[in-house]
Amino acid sequence: MCGKAKAGTALPTEFIHNERARVTEWRFMKRGDNTGWHRHEYDYVVIPLFDGFLEIDNGNGSITKAQMKTGVPYFRKMGVEHDVINGNDFECRFVEVEII
Structure with missing residues (x-):
């Protein structure tokens, strides 16, 4: 994730750059772990x-709950600003592929 303005508690591991x-x-060890605003x-x-x-x-005062399904990808355009937070009572992970 580019343009990170504030560090979060989720753990990033970069595999390819x-x-x-x-x-x-991105690894979120517990509920509430986050990427940080970026x-x-x-x-x-x-x-x-x-x-x-x-x-x-999204910084507008409300939190959106997004359902995730193992292996089902989603795409977003550049310019998105947000903080991503673990909404589960268990560890979770996702792989992010940025297209440079």
Whole structure:
């Protein structure tokens, strides 16, 4: 995730970073762990590695609950600003692929 303005408590592990893509696994150990507020500078795909929910804080005072299904990816355009939060009572992970 690019443009990170405030560090969160989720643990990123970067697997690939080259001139075409950046692939990062995000690990949330417990409910409430978060990525930290950030803005995406590239289009990206997220592949959840769990069944459950992520809570998305878009900075407008409300939290959106997004359902995740193991292996079912979703795509977002660059420019998204948010903080992603573990909304589950268990550890969860996802892989993020940024298209540079």
